[in-house]
Amino acid sequence: MTLYRWDERSLVFFLTVGRLSGEGVQLEVAVHSPLGTFAEQRFDELWQQSKPIERFTHLPLTQVDATDGRREFSCRFVYVDDCLYVAGHDLVSYMARHRLDQLSAYSEALTAADAHELIVVDDESELHGLLMQRFAEKYDASAGAFVELRPPVLVTE
Structure with missing residues (x-):
């Protein structure tokens, strides 16, 4: 209304x-x-009941490195097929300077509280093209690189 x-x-x-x-x-x-x-x-x-618009446009993210500690980011994000992808030059730059097998990410905004795996999306894939399209629709801007935040796999006995 x-x-x-x-x-x-x-x-x-x-x-x-x-x-x-x-x-x-x-x-x-x-x-x-x-x-x-x-x-x-x-x-x-x-x-x-309203929420700030920032909650729908930016995801607060804490990246944890096994050797260097923690770093805070605020990333734009999109969903494709129920998977979460973030874009942020500073995040991708940070990832490039660190070993990927030692990085994980957390966010209070994510449904799973455990560490999420970070997976860089191949920029020559169909998925990358779809992500660019969705990102442009949401933000009226472009992004060069995307990172999937993959939730931890739940093991049931």
């Missing part, structure tokens, strides 16, 4: 699934009318 308020009036629009926002009707209502009160309460409920 959108809600614009001035003095004792509001302009309310309830967004509908499958329709563009410009295709709907905006209602001008008195703030203290039943509809105005409902709209303001609903807006407050939604606002309390």
